Amino acid sequence: MKLLVPVKRVVDYNVKVRVKADGTGVETANVKMSMNPFDEIGVEEAVRLKEKGVATEIVAVSCGPAACAEQIRTALAMGADRGILVEHDGVLEPLAVAKLLKALVAKESPDLVILGKQAIDDDMNATGQMLAALLGWAQGTYASKIEAADGGLLVTREVDGGLERIQLKLPAIVTTDLRLNEPRYASLPNIMKARKKPIENVKPADLGVDVTPRLTVLKVAEPPTRQAGKKVASVAELVDKLRNEAKVI
Amino acid sequence: MTEATPSAAEFDAYLDSIRRLVAEKLIPAEPRLDGQETLPEDLTQLLRDIGLFGISIPTRYGGLGLSMEQQVRVMFEVTRASGVYRARFSTTIGLGSQPILYNGTEAQRQEWLPRMASGEVTAAFCLTEPEAGSDAGSLRTKAERDGDHFVLNGTKRYITNARQAQVFVCMARTDAASKDAAGISAFIIPAGTPGLSCGPADKKMGQDGSATSEVYFDNVRIPAANLVGGREGGGFKTAMRGINHARLHVAVTCVGQAQRLVEEALSYTMQRRQFGQPLAEFQLVQAMLADSRAETLAGRSMILEVARAFDAAGEAQGPIIADIACCKLFCSEMVGRVADRAVQMHGGMGYMRGVAVEQLFRDVRLLRIFEGASQVQQVLIARDMVRHAKA
Numbered sequence: 001m002k003l004l005v006p007v008k009r010v011v012d013y014n015v016k017v018r019v020k021a022d023g024t025g026v027e028t029a030n031v032k033m034s035m036n037p038f039d040e041i042g043v044e045e046a047v048r049l050k051e052k053g054v055a056t057e058i059v060a061v062s063c064g065p066a067a068c069a070e071q072i073r074t075a076l077a078m079g080a081d082r083g084i085l086v087e088h089d090g091v092l093e094p095l096a097v098a099k100l101l102k103a104l105v106a107k108e109s110p111d112l113v114i115l116g117k118q119a120i121d122d123d124m125n126a127t128g129q130m131l132a133a134l135l136g137w138a139q140g141t142y143a144s145k146i147e148a149a150d151g152g153l154l155v156t157r158e159v160d161g162g163l164e165r166i167q168l169k170l171p172a173i174v175t176t177d178l179r180l181n182e183p184r185y186a187s188l189p190n191i192m193k194a195r196k197k198p199i200e201n202v203k204p205a206d207l208g209v210d211v212t213p214r215l216t217v218l219k220v221a222e223p224p225t226r227q228a229g230k231k232v233a234s235v236a237e238l239v240d241k242l243r244n245e246a247k248v249i
Numbered sequence: 250m251t252e253a254t255p256s257a258a259e260f261d262a263y264l265d266s267i268r269r270l271v272a273e274k275l276i277p278a279e280p281r282l283d284g285q286e287t288l289p290e291d292l293t294q295l296l297r298d299i300g301l302f303g304i305s306i307p308t309r310y311g312g313l314g315l316s317m318e319q320q321v322r323v324m325f326e327v328t329r330a331s332g333v334y335r336a337r338f339s340t341t342i343g344l345g346s347q348p349i350l351y352n353g354t355e356a357q358r359q360e361w362l363p364r365m366a367s368g369e370v371t372a373a374f375c376l377t378e379p380e381a382g383s384d385a386g387s388l389r390t391k392a393e394r395d396g397d398h399f400v401l402n403g404t405k406r407y408i409t410n411a412r413q414a415q416v417f418v419c420m421a422r423t424d425a426a427s428k429d430a431a432g433i434s435a436f437i438i439p440a441g442t443p444g445l446s447c448g449p450a451d452k453k454m455g456q457d458g459s460a461t462s463e464v465y466f467d468n469v470r471i472p473a474a475n476l477v478g479g480r481e482g483g484g485f486k487t488a489m490r491g492i493n494h495a496r497l498h499v500a501v502t503c504v505g506q507a508q509r510l511v512e513e514a515l516s517y518t519m520q521r522r523q524f525g526q527p528l529a530e531f532q533l534v535q536a537m538l539a540d541s542r543a544e545t546l547a548g549r550s551m552i553l554e555v556a557r558a559f560d561a562a563g564e565a566q567g568p569i570i571a572d573i574a575c576c577k578l579f580c581s582e583m584v585g586r587v588a589d590r591a592v593q594m595h596g597g598m599g600y601m602r603g604v605a606v607e608q609l610f611r612d613v614r615l616l617r618i619f620e621g622a623s624q625v626q627q628v629l630i631a632r633d634m635v636r637h638a639k640a
Contacts, residue, residue: 014272077262185266187300188313191259 001054001170003046004110006061006101007039007075009068010121023219026121035071037183038116040078041176044183045146046114047079054148057081059108063097065089069199076194077186083199084108088211096204096211098130103207105135110171112153117142117175128175139173140166144180260319267326270299275330279605282458286450287413288337289458296338296368301327303366305342305494306350310362317559321501321552328505329512332612335502336459340410341365343495344488345372345418348435351564352478352487357437361416373414375405375464376488383625385420385485386429390466392421392436397473399423399436401444405464407619411447412460415440419466420488423481433484435477444469455611492620493566496577497559499620500552503580506613507545510584510591513606514538518594528594537590544587548580571633578626581616588613 011017011026012034018027035043049055060075062068063086072083086100105113118125132139140146140155147154149167157164158177168174186194204211232238242249255263278292296302304320306312315323320342328335346365349357364370381387390403401421411417417438424432438445448463473479477487515538518528528534555572562569591606592599599606617623 074262185270185299186262187266187298188255188259188263189300191262191266192255195256195259 001049001056001111002109003049003055003058004061004101004105004108004113005039005042005046005058005075005080006063006097006113006115006127007043007068007071008036008116008119008121009033009062009064009071010036010119013037013120019220019222023221025217025220033067033070035074036116036119036121038118038120038176038178039071040074040116040183041178041180042114042116042174043075043078043080044181045143045174045176047184048181049146049148050079052148055112059084059110061086061101061104063088063092063100072199073191073194074186076197076199077191078184079190080197082197085199085201086204086207087201088204090211091213092211093213093215094124094126095130095214096209097127098134099209100204100207100211101127101131102134103209105131107207112170113173115173115175117177128173132173135171135173137171137173138168139175140168141175142177143174144177146174146180260322264322264326267299267323270295271326271330275327275334279331279608280603282331282333283602283608285458287410287458287460288333292334293337293368296334302338302341302368306346306362306366310350310358310366312362312366316556317497318553318556321497321556324498324501325505325508325549328502329509331458331608332502332506332616333456333458335498335505336409336456337413338368338371339495339498340374340414341368341370341372343498344374344376344491345416347491347494348418348477348487349437351490352435352483353437354479356474357477361437364415370415371410371413373408373411373417373464374488374491375408375411375417375419377406377408379404379406383621385433385488388420388422388430388433390419390421391425392423392434393425394423394473395470398470399473399476401436401438401466401469401471403466405466407451407461408447408464409459409461411462411464412450417445417464418477418491419464420484421466423484430485431482433488434481435484435487436471437475437477438469438471442469442471454614455608456615457608489570490566493570493573496620497552497555497573499616500548500573500576500580503584503613503616504545504548504552506609506616507541507548507580507584507587510587510606510609510613511538511541511545513609514541514591514594517598517606521596521598534594537594541587541590544583548576548583551579552576571630574621574626574629574633577620578623578630581613582623584613585617 012032015031020027046058050058058080060072060080060083062072066087069085072085076083115128128141140157142158143155144158145156152170153168153172155166155168155174274295300313303312304315304323308314346362349361365372378389380389392399392401419436419438420433421436422432423434444467446465450460450462518534521528555576558569588610592610595606598604601607
């Protein structure tokens with residue numbers, strides 16, 4: 001089984017994100033960037049499938065500026081076999097990424113694409129579903145467990161009501177949830193081995209994909225600062241305040 | 250560039266892995282260490298997986314082959330977590346492996362270093378005795394030749410990881426007539442050798458999760474091939490190789506722990522309010538924060554300087570031994586002051602069990618004592634100064 005694992009370059013989860021002074025976006029200059037944590041879980045799952053003998057090859061893909069090669073290297077250090085960088089300097093919306101991935105799927109013919117359920121920068125939660133729709137493939141989103149079964153996959157999904165188990169035929173799309181696994185920490189020998197693994201560089205035009213944004217960002221603003229709470233003496237007072245001050249009941 | 254040398258970017262990526270391991274796994278697991286005899290196996294495995302047992306062992310023996318400067322930079326990160334994690338592999342990377350690496354025979358290296366580097370084998374180093382610590386010349390454990398074997402008898406004390414060790418590097422007197430360090434030899438003794446046993450784990454002020462104990466040699470009979478380097482009488486020189494390595498690493502541990510203490514103190518004093526403002530806004534508290542940060546930076550800087558000298562010196566360690574002692578002396582005393590201030594800044598909370606600075610305060614007290622107490626370092630440094638002035 002061949003796997004394609006997209007990985008996104010995002011602001012590191014430990015960084016306190018700040019809105020740019022002009023309100024056009026968030027500050028990314030001189031900010032530590034890392035692989036989207038949900039994508040890291042995807043890479044880990046792919047490597048575990050390979051270690052179990054289920055997967056034979058893992059191709060890590062990143063779409064974005066040249067610096068995304070760092071996140072591909074991280075995936076290679078964790079155990080992916082080779083990388084593809086789809087280099088583009090502007091904004092890439094989920095639909096554009098899904099189209100780029102569709103083109104790569106046509107080129108690479110993977111049996112399974114494992115994506116993070118969402119990226120921690122814009123939390124869109126869209127690319128995996130869009131890719132499944134464009135390809136017409138089965139999808140198992142929010143996966144907390146993946147098992148090979150009957151020539152396909154048995155995926156346990158985290159849904160609002162609890163857990164749902166679905167059987168997927170291959171080829172398929174899986175998106176990862178937080179509890180699928182705990183990603184490994186890359187060791188120095190594996191980081192050094194990653195140096196020798198190839199990263200192919202392509203442009204959206206090479207794949208025949210128009211990545212022009214379709215959305216317009218009007219303004220990015222900090223959420224309002226939380227106001228101090230009030231202590232109430234009784235339930236009656238609470239109800240009164242909810243009704244007459246907060247006007248929520 | 251040879252394959253064995255990581256590029257700057259690759260080494261930084263490794264440091265990043267370690268930083269994350271420390272922040273996401275090691276620090277959160279610290280409360281589990283309370284009352285433990287030794288580090289739980291799942292946590293030990295994390296240390297093995299990331300390669301920490303092999304940082305000082307060359308790549309040809311399966312280690313990471315890091316330079317001293319790189320080792321030091323790795324350990325600044327690791328020792329932001331409890332020093333107990335470091336203790337679990339410290340005896341292997343320093344006192345256990347370095348004598349075999351630098352003074353052992355090729356067969357001894359091949360036999361032990363790869364298993365030490367992977368963490369499969371934990372090494373314990375047996376020098377200290379009830380009557381001999383820094384005064385290694387008065388060592389009483391003896392090794393008597395019996396054909397192509399040696400028979401060892403004696404007692405060792407405060408041996409870190411003895412109860413977890415698969416191999417012991419032991420100093421014993423082979424020349425019964427000698428009264429100084431010249432008659433001492435180093436031996437490699439596998440655990441399970443008949444006559445070798447350990448006492449119960451010592452009960453200590455701090456360092457919960459890191460076991461020390463006595464080690465007893467009762468007619469322990471080992472082949473002469475287990476004599477380190479195959480030579481009698483070179484034992485003290487052999488030991489010093491590991492001790493210099495360990496002393497610099499202890500200094501690093503002091504700085505790592507100090508970094509953590511400063512972080513804990515800053516975090517607490519920014520959040521704790523008195524008289525209408527956070528403690529960190531009061532100038533008397535700020536003085537403690539600033540002094541602690543400045544002293545930590547001083548320690549870090551001197552260690553990096555000496556680590557680079559260590560790498561440049563290669564086999565000729567003589568000129569830097571006193572500088573290593575300076576690092577050990579300054580940094581261990583420094584972390585004592587930083588820990589004391591961190592507890593002070595926490596007020597009553599700093600005296601409570603379950604609070605990080607309380608645990609660290611007890612843990613770091615050891616750093617001024619082991620691998621040569623501060624007073625031993627002072628004497629070593631001053632003697633070196635006088636000797637050079639006379640020459």
